[in-house]
Amino acid sequence: MSRTVVVLRPAPSDAATANRLRAAGLSVRQLPFFAAAPVAWTAPAPTAFDALLVTSANAVRHGGPGLEALKGLPVVAVGAATAAAARAAGFMIAKTGESDAAAAVALAREAGFARLLHLAGQDRAPTGEGVTAVTVYASDPAPVGEADVRALSGCVVLLHSTRAAQMLAARVFETERAAIALVALSPAVGAAAGEGWESVDIAAEPSDDALVPLAATRAIDRASAGGDKHAMTDYVPTQQPRGARLGTILICIALAFAAGLALMGYAMHRGWLGGGTPAATVVEKPATSTGYVPQQPLNANGEAPAATAALDPAMLATREAALAGQLAALEARTAAVTIDASAASGQATRAEGLLVAFAARRAIDRGLPLGYLEEQLRLRFGATQPRATFAVIQAARQPVTIEDLRKGLDDIAPEITAATGDTWGATLRRQIDQLIVLRRSDTPSPMAADRLARARRLLEGGQVEAARAEVARLPGARDAGNWMAAATRYIQARHALDGIENAAILGQVGQPNPAPVAAAAPTVEPVVETPASATPVR
Template identity: 60%
Template sequence: MTSPHAVVVVRPEPGNARTAAALRALGLDVRQVPLFAVTPVDWSVPDPAGFDGLLLTSANAVRHGGAGLDALKRLPVIAVGAATAAAASDAGFAVAVTGSGNARDAVSEARDRGFARLLHLAGRDRAPTGDGIEAITVYASDDVPIDATMAQSFADTVVLLHSERAAARLKAMLDTAGIDRSGIEIAAISAAVAEAAGTRWATVSIAPQPSDPALVALAAARANTRAIDHPVRGGDKHPMSDYVPTDRPRARGPRMGVIIALTALAFVAGLALMAYAARKLPWFGATASTTAGAPVAGQKAGASNSGYIPSQPLGPDGQPQTAPPVDTAVLATREATLAGQLTALESRTAAITTDAAAAGAQATRAEGLLVAFAARRALDRGVGLGYLEEQLRLRFGQAQPRATMLLIQSARQPVTLEDLRQGLDAIAPDITSSTGENWLDTIQHQIDSLVVLRKAGTPSPMPADRLARARRLLGAGQVEAARAEVARLPGAAQAGNWIDAARRYVVARQALDLIENTALIGQAGQPQPAPVVMPTPQTATETDTAPDPSGI
């Protein structure tokens, strides 16, 4: 049979051992009876691009997620509490939201911060979390068999409940074994867990904070209270001292004449001693006449009395008064309050840390967008990138190496819409007619252009009409479509340079679109200090022209 102040921990490992160690550190008798065992479950990793964040409602998802977690580490984590957030941070995740222990509150806060699509790594037995959340089972919490003898050991104990499922199973197990629950106290981590435990318990207490330290402090307080007020001992929850003060009878004093005579004799003796000291002791006069010597005398007096030990205070009966007994229940309650306050401070610190990490990620994304927009502005104006060239390499060289190199090469020979418009106007007379044919082919083309047959609604194939369409498309910024129209003109062979310039314009904008999308989804990296590279001396035969990796 367990002792009257035994505490039973029913949560699964490894949390069971951690909670039991905290209780034993408080001097309590602890029994470890895990009702569940957590095991990993095979699962397939979805595409991370389809989600804005990763919802974790238990640290078991991190412990038993396996190698599939590595593919999801770029997603910010929404953790249900501080313990889950700590486990995610230790595993290499960036925690964006840390809840107070309630999954719905954590999801609501994530919605407010813009996380619309969430991937929930959860256990097999779970509660629904709402719309817009895709849940995947990564672990299972299976029941551990409990025999009748083990169930009997729960009688007259304090049981810690960390989950609603544990509360429901404990109640069903005791009812099945026919054990009276009126002698068992429950310490629940939250109001929802206490509600799942039901009624007919001796007491049901709820931790001030939904955390394991607060629950441990509450269980310690309840166990110490049971030790004081156990019915077998017949004790009281507030033990008091049996001391009853009494007044001692006043003794009769001596006669008045004897008192006067003794007082006069003491006065005369004091005068004689004072006169002797004034004549024989030199320091007596110095201490009385000088003010500078007073601190020195005080110091000596303090040094001579350094070994003084005050006696214990006396009671009304003249006997030494003993110290009042220590109320362990009050101490445990104070410790629980301090533990709750410490947990709240830790939660605030974790929230500040996650907010700072999220702010840093948003700042990195904003800086990447500014660099991409500045590069687009420079290309549209037809000027070089300058310092932006190095920023593009540092921020996007790893995520989009080809697009970054294409953009840098295109900026060294920039092509603008105005350049393309002026070039098209300059070659318009040459590309609307074919100059490489003989006079017979020229006459044949002239005859064919007299009558043109085409389907209704299709654009005119006449060179003048194609040139007009190319100019309209170029004015609308549709360079690729304009290049296709010019390529179909009779003199397209004379527009080789213009077509090549238009192609470089299109390639540069496609690379710029890739870089902007990379910055928008937050894949732009933080700029790192560039390594110092000593340039090699060039000979007279070397050139400064770098090869174009795109072939354009």
């Protein structure tokens, strides 16, 4: 009989773990030591961070409406369960750690995420520099009686968090720990429980997929270890006189030898062993028989062959060699088909990635929302190009087009061709300086009107970076701050699209998973009716 497994994690997660244990045929008791509840918090500006750090599914479950403003950031999750909860809530998973928060931070650093926003609980461990923690939920102690704590003796207790391990260590005396076996989610959780327990087993990875089988194994092993141990040691052999048993055995061997001799003599007398063939057993050939001809195999038409010539061994060897050659040719053709199919699959994935990238560029160039392309970008490029994917999605939500930049430049042209903040003396001196301008014939004119004309021509040709450089050299460039910011967003979006297209060409495209897409189906945030670039380019 197996030992009872006790689950200490809060609801509703404890029910999922308990159901999996019961499905394995174990006796389970749910004893939550604390309950998770949301707290009031304000989401910081997402532009100040590169990614989100989520160490518990409770952060997504109890985060509330503040999570909506952060859904554009990629997520670095700890454990597959946390990643699944974040994905179901509409977040894009960039990396999934398999240990603890510190290992997830190191994984984020390797992926290029320097500024992390940690959606954490009220009681948390430090995660190091470059991580800003914001409390989105709290774990309040649940009422657990002393009788329930004493009933843990002889059970296998599951620990999913350091908080649960610390609370268990505080409630159980050291003298009572030797009768309780622990199964922890990670080494940090096991260390938080302290010492003195019957055993402390650590899951191979921080997930129920690894924790539940380990708990089942430990519950059954511990039970069998304490079972009936005298079954093999209490056997008392029957005492018999050794001499009597040996005499009986010798008599049986002698009788068997005599019976064998008699049977062999009878067989030789009857001719069964080659001593002669009785007349009754001789079978004479029929007088009409001229010789035995074996049945020949049928041909392809199902007819017997005309000739009954004997089979030639050389012909059989030749036919066998021909069949072996055909078999080898078929194997080579199968291998070639397999290679071609693999190459075709890779080329198809690359082509699909290119189509998604080109469609995203077309939508952004027209100032249209991405729609379903947003989810396709996350699925195919979220893991390999997380920053570029996030930049493209943000650019689609605040679109800036060439037409917006051109109209905005026309609106601010009178303000940026003359420095309105200068004194009348500075203005007069600038006008005098522009009366006569000496320059080489192969250099562009530094006059404000000429620079503005060049900027307009560059915009018409799609050279936004060069146009921004010309506007920055105009006398009133400080009055074009919104236009410069819009041009910068336009340039950054195109650089991100270039990175995604290069990744698609190089084959760095992830395989789409239809199940999460159908389950999550995140709704794209609505785009403001008024063009977003009409205000910033002013």
